[in-house]
Amino acid sequence: MLTLTTIVLTVLTLGVQLAMQQFSPRIVRALLGDRASQLSHGLFAGTFLFCMIAVAQVDDTAEPGQQVPSVTVASGYVLLFASLIVLVAYVHHAGQSLRVAGLIDVVGDNLQSEIDRSFPARTTPRVEAGVVTADESGVVVMLDHPLLIDQARRSEDRLEMLVAVGDFVPRGAPVVRGGGGRGGGGGGALDARAIRRGIVLDNERSHVGDAAYGLRKLVDIAERSIASSPYQDPATAVQSIDRLHDAMRQLCVRPLSESMHRDAAGTVRLITRELSWDGYVAVAFDELVDLGSSSPLVARRLLAALDDLVETAPPERRAALEERRTRLRDAAAGEGRRLHPDVQGLGSGPDLLAREGSDGPT
Incomplete structure (x- = not known):
């Protein structure tokens, strides 16, 4: 148990140091004050x-x-078992x-708690009739379409989402x-609590129901590989573009939502x-x-x-797609380079491959 406690504290210290270097040294107090830890x-x-x-x-x-107190030993086992469960959690x-x-x-939760403590709300914000508001903040990660459709049917209304996944x-x-977007209900009163259950919020985006988020991640990897001077890694960017190319090729011939x-x-x-x-093209290539x-x-590539x-x-x-291709060629021409398509980035372009009967590149 002593070794386990030491390892856990060491890992926590290293994690806090990495967070200080990557984000802000002023975040340490919030991390060390975490009650669960x-x-x-x-x-x-x-x-x-x-x-x-x-x-x-x-x-x-x-x-x-009678040499070993059974209740004491049993309590030790219970504490050990609880420690293992808590360790995983x-x-x-x-x-x-x-x-x-x-x-x-x-940081945001601490800030919100301080705002609620220092500046208590004295009035309830006025809400437009027929509008459902969020009772907590977060990123929309999923919409339960059947539930929302059922709620609209029950109230003989039509719901318009004001936010996107x-x-x-x-x-x-x-x-x-x-x-139907005209303000106010078209039928019975809306069940705000049930409608909120159909809008799943979390602290960050998810791949489920949000294909653009996968494109966003691949673009982030490619951007960091290109711009991370002095350790630029264009080969990693090419790998990310490989998967972007694959995803967009599948998407371009399919009906969208x-x-x-x-x-x-x-x-x-x-x-x-x-x-x-x-929109998908802009996310993937702009x-x-x-x-x-x-x-x-x-x-x-x-x-x-x-x-x-x-x-x-x-x-x-x-x-x-043609608009992005033209922008790419114009940018290369502005730098005095003529671009050739190359699936490897540099290795299989038409300007590098040998023609039949030739010993070298054309």
């Missing part, structure tokens, strides 16, 4: 001290069967709290409007905010086209991806 450390240390005290109760001179809690979203939540919602902000959701009778009951094809044009490796997508996508979806 303090209770875990107290349980580990308390179990060790209990066992040390229990050892003194062992009497080698007593009669057989603590590791999960520590990992979650040291994430970006976890650290921001620690991936949006951050402040506490008290409007999230749903009834009456509908914003109109109907009940069994065919009546529109829910209107959601969905990302268009141009930042990389602007930043990646400075790296020949990344620019060639981007051009190969865009060329393939233009050929694969239906005619109505090509304009957004």
Whole structure:
């Protein structure tokens, strides 16, 4: 138990140091004041001290069967079992709290508590009729469409989502409007509590129901690999673009999510905010086209991806891709370079491959 307690404290110290270096040295107090961590450390240390005290109760001179106090030993086992359970929970809690979203939540929750304490609300904010507001803040990670459609049907209304999956919602902000977007209910009163259950909030975005978030992560990896001077790693950026290319190639020929959701009778009951094809293209390529044009490796790989997508996508979806391709070529031309598409970034472009009967590149 003493070794376990020491390891846990060491890991916590290292985690706090990394958080200080990457985010802010002023976040240390909030991390060290975490009640869950303090209770875990107290349980580990308390179990060790209990066992040390229990050892003194062992009497080698007593009669057989009475040398070891059974209740004390059983209590030690119970504490040990509890420590193992808390250890697993603590590791999960520590990992979650040291994430970006976890650290921001620690500071944000402390700030919100201080605002509520120092500036207590004296009036209730006025809410428009037929509008449901969020009772807590968070990022919209999922919408329960069947539940929301059922609630709209029960109230003989039509719900309009005022937020999209991936949006951050402040506490008290409007999230749903009834009456088909005209304000006010079209039928019975809306069940605000039930509607809130259909809008799942968390402290960060999730892949479930949010395909754009996966694109966002791949773009982040590629951007860091390009811009992380002096340790630039364009090969990693090329790998990220490989997966972006694959994802967008699958997406470009598939129907996107509908914003109109109907009940069994065919009546529109829910209107959601969905990302268009141009929106997916912007998420996947806008930042990389602007930043990646400075790296020949990344620019060639981007051009190969865009060329393939233009050929694969239906005619109505090509304009957004062609616009990014033109921007990429213009940026390279402005730097005095002529781009060639290359799936490897630098290794399989038409300017590098040998022609039939030739011993070298053309």
